[in-house]
Amino acid sequence: MDTKTRMIETATTLFQQRGYKSVGLNELLQACGITKGALYHHFPAGKEELLIACLHSLNQTLTRDIELVFHGTASTEAAARAVIGEMISDLDRDGTIAGYTFSSIVSEMSLLSEPAREACRALYEQIESIFCAKLLEDGFSSDRASSVALFLTASIEGGLLLCRAQNSSLPLQTISNVIPQLMKEF
Amino acid sequence: MDTKTRMIETATTLFQQRGYKSVGLNELLQACGITKGALYHHFPAGKEELLIACLHSLNQTLTRDIELVFHGTASTEAAARAVIGEMISDLDRDGTIAGYTFSSIVSEMSLLSEPAREACRALYEQIESIFCAKLLEDGFSSDRASSVALFLTASIEGGLLLCRAQNSSLPLQTISNVIPQLMKEF
DNA sequence: TTCGACATACCAACCGGTCTGTATTACTAT
DNA sequence: ATAGTAATACAGACCGGTTGGTATGTCGAA
Numbered sequence: 139m140d141t142k143t144r145m146i147e148t149a150t151t152l153f154q155q156r157g158y159k160s161v162g163l164n165e166l167l168q169a170c171g172i173t174k175g176a177l178y179h180h181f182p183a184g185k186e187e188l189l190i191a192c193l194h195s196l197n198q199t200l201t202r203d204i205e206l207v208f209h210g211t212a213s214t215e216a217a218a219r220a221v222i223g224e225m226i227s228d229l230d231r232d233g234t235i236a237g238y239t240f241s242s243i244v245s246e247m248s249l250l251s252e253p254a255r256e257a258c259r260a261l262y263e264q265i266e267s268i269f270c271a272k273l274l275e276d277g278f279s280s281d282r283a284s285s286v287a288l289f290l291t292a293s294i295e296g297g298l299l300l301c302r303a304q305n306s307s308l309p310l311q312t313i314s315n316v317i318p319q320l321m322k323e324f
Numbered sequence: 325m326d327t328k329t330r331m332i333e334t335a336t337t338l339f340q341q342r343g344y345k346s347v348g349l350n351e352l353l354q355a356c357g358i359t360k361g362a363l364y365h366h367f368p369a370g371k372e373e374l375l376i377a378c379l380h381s382l383n384q385t386l387t388r389d390i391e392l393v394f395h396g397t398a399s400t401e402a403a404a405r406a407v408i409g410e411m412i413s414d415l416d417r418d419g420t421i422a423g424y425t426f427s428s429i430v431s432e433m434s435l436l437s438e439p440a441r442e443a444c445r446a447l448y449e450q451i452e453s454i455f456c457a458k459l460l461e462d463g464f465s466s467d468r469a470s471s472v473a474l475f476l477t478a479s480i481e482g483g484l485l486l487c488r489a490q491n492s493s494l495p496l497q498t499i500s501n502v503i504p505q506l507m508k509e510f
Numbered sequence: 511t512t513c514g515a516c517a518t519a520c521c522a523a524c525c526g527g528t529c530t531g532t533a534t535t536a537c538t539a540t
Numbered sequence: 541a542t543a544g545t546a547a548t549a550c551a552g553a554c555c556g557g558t559t560g561g562t563a564t565g566t567c568g569a570a
Contacts (some may be wrong), residue, residue, distance in 0.1 A: 259491075305434070
C-alpha cells in the first residue's frame with residue numbers, strides 16, 4: 139500500500155476515535171510511520187487537508203460497507219439491525235468505536251472549518267440516502283422514507299454517544315430493539 | 325455573581341460549543357474576564373477539574389430546565405417535542421447549539437479522561453430518568469419506558485449532530501415530527 | 511497579621527508548519 | 541545506449557507561537 143493511502147487510513151481511525159485537535163501531528167506521523175516531509179508532500183495544506191481527505195475516504199468506505207450489508211438483507215429493518223449488530227461486535231471486541239461514526243469530528247469541527255463541516259454533511263447525506271433507497275423499496279412513501287432515514291441515522295449516531303459515555307454496547311442494543319417500532323406503517 | 329460561578333457558566337458554554345481541547349486556556353480566561361491565578365485558585369487541578377465542574381453544573385441546570393418543561397406538559401410526547409422546540413429556536417436564534425448538548429465533550433473525552441466520561445454518563449442517565457419517569461406516568465411498562473427514554477435521548481443527541489453538520493435546524497424538526505410514532509403502544 | 515482571593519511574570523513542553531537536503535525514478539536530448 | 545536533467549517522494553532539522561501549569565507577589569477583609 140502506498141504512503142498516502144496508509145496515512146489516510148491510519149489518520150481516519152485516530153480522528154474518529156479522538157477527534158481532530160486531540161490528535162497531535164507528531165503522534166499522527168508516528169502512528170503512520172512517516173515523517174513531516176511525507177505529510178506535507180502529499181497534503182501541502184497540512185493537518186486539515188488530511189482530515190478532509192480522511193472524510194472523503196470514509197465516505198467511500200462507509201458507502202461500500204453499508205451497501206454490502208443492505209444488499210444481503212431483505213428489509214430496511216433487518217439491514218439497519220445488521221449494521222448496528224456489526225457496530226456492537228466491533229465495540230465489544232475493540233473497546234472503541236471507529237468504523238461507523240465521526241461524531242467527534244462533526245461536533246468539534248462544524249464551527250471551526252467549513253470544508254470539514256461540508257464533508258461531514260455529505261457523509262450523513264450519503265448514509266441517509268442508502269437508508270432512504272431501501273425504505274422506498276420496502277414501499278414507504280417518499281416523505282416518510284426520508285424522515286425515517288434521518289431518524290435512523292440520528293438515533294444510531296446518538297446511540298454511539300451513549301455507548302461512549304457508558305463504556306458499553308448496551309445503548310446500541312436497545313436502539314436496535316426499538317427500531318422495529320419505527321418501521322411500522324400507519 | 326461570584327467568580328467561580330461565572331467561570332463555570334462561561335466555560336460550560338465554550339466546552340459545549342467547541343469541545344475541550346479546542347478551547348484554549350487563555351481564551352477561556354479572557355472570555356471569563358479572569359486570570360490564571362483565579363482559575364488555579366478555584367480549580368487547583370486546572371482545566372480538567374473545571375470541565376468536570378462544568379459537567380456537574382450542567383447536570384443541575386439541565387435537570388431543572390427539562391423538568392420545568394415536563395411539569396407544564398401533559399404527555400411525554402408533548403414534553404419531548406417542547407424540549408426539541410426550544411432547542412430549535414435556540415439554534416435558529418444563536419446559530420449555535422450549547423444549552424442542551426455535550427456531544428462534543430463525550431466524543432472527545434470518553435477515551436481521554438475517566439472522570440469526564442463518568443460525568444457525561446451521569447448526565448445522560450439523568451436525562452433518561454426524567455423521560456422515563458414521565459413515560460411511566462403515561463402508563464408505559466417499566467421495560468418499554470426505559471427503552472423509549474434511551475431512544476429519545478439518543479435520537480435527540482444524534483439529531484443535534486445532524487443539525488451541526490447541516491448548519492440547519494431541520495433535522496431536529498424532522499425528529500420532532502417522527503417522535504409520535506415512537507410513543508404508540510402496541 | 512493571617513488568610514482567602516486573586517494578579518502577573520515566567521516556564522518547559524509541545525504545537526502545527528516550513529525549509530533544506532537527498533535518494534530515487536522518469537524523461538529527454540544526443 | 542547513455543548522459544544530463546527534472547520531477548517525485550520523502551527525511552529531518554528547525555522555527556515561532558501557543559499550550560497548560562507554576563511560583564511569587566499583592567491587597568483587602570477578618
